[in-house]
Amino acid sequence: MLGVTYKSEAAHVFSDAEVEELAEKAAEFNASVGITGYLYYAHPVFLQYIEGETEAIESLMEQIAKDPRHTIVATAKDEDRVSRRFPSWSMRLFQPGRDPEINLQSIWSDMLSIEALDWPGERSNSIWRCIEKISSTQA
Numbered sequence: 001m002l003g004v005t006y007k008s009e010a011a012h013v014f015s016d017a018e019v020e021e022l023a024e025k026a027a028e029f030n031a032s033v034g035i036t037g038y039l040y041y042a043h044p045v046f047l048q049y050i051e052g053e054t055e056a057i058e059s060l061m062e063q064i065a066k067d068p069r070h071t072i073v074a075t076a077k078d079e080d081r082v083s084r085r086f087p088s089w090s091m092r093l094f095q096p097g098r099d100p101e102i103n104l105q106s107i108w109s110d111m112l113s114i115e116a117l118d119w120p121g122e123r124s125n126s127i128w129r130c131i132e133k134i135s136s137t138q139a
């Protein structure tokens, strides 16, 4: 299994409806090919994590990278995973201030504070630690 996280910059401001539709379509496709993960959007940044069979992830990443709605600025891979971090999320959408039941704001601000050029770089461990924390919030 392969886990991939990336940070990208949105090409325009997404309305709530737009980002919800994107996440809904993504969840539908992801469920059909056994991909799980989450998508966080806080304009202008998207932070996404996807996991699944290596081939499925590589092929989806190719699609996502070609998408003109954003530009990927940094990617980190976690190869040879044996289990999923988000078994029950086909593509969970997070937006700032929208998930009061889970206090993720500090985790996101840690991730967002990691400068693009330096991401993951030396901060790689802290990114995976943040992702583990998000995983621990899963019901």
Ligand SMILES: Cc1cc2nc3c(=O)[nH]c(=O)nc-3n(C[C@H](O)[C@H](O)[C@H](O)COP(=O)(O)O)c2cc1C
Pocket: 008, 022, 025, 026, 027, 029, 030, 039, 046, 048, 050, 060, 063, 064, 065, 067, 069, 070, 091
């Ligand atoms: C930030 C972002 C995240 C995306 N995540 C996914 C995803 O997890 N799964 C998915 O199927 N499509 C995702 N997409 C959409 C794909 O880029 C692409 O539109 C989709 O694979 C359909 O491609 P097609 O229209 O060429 O068939 C995402 C797009 C963006 C901008």
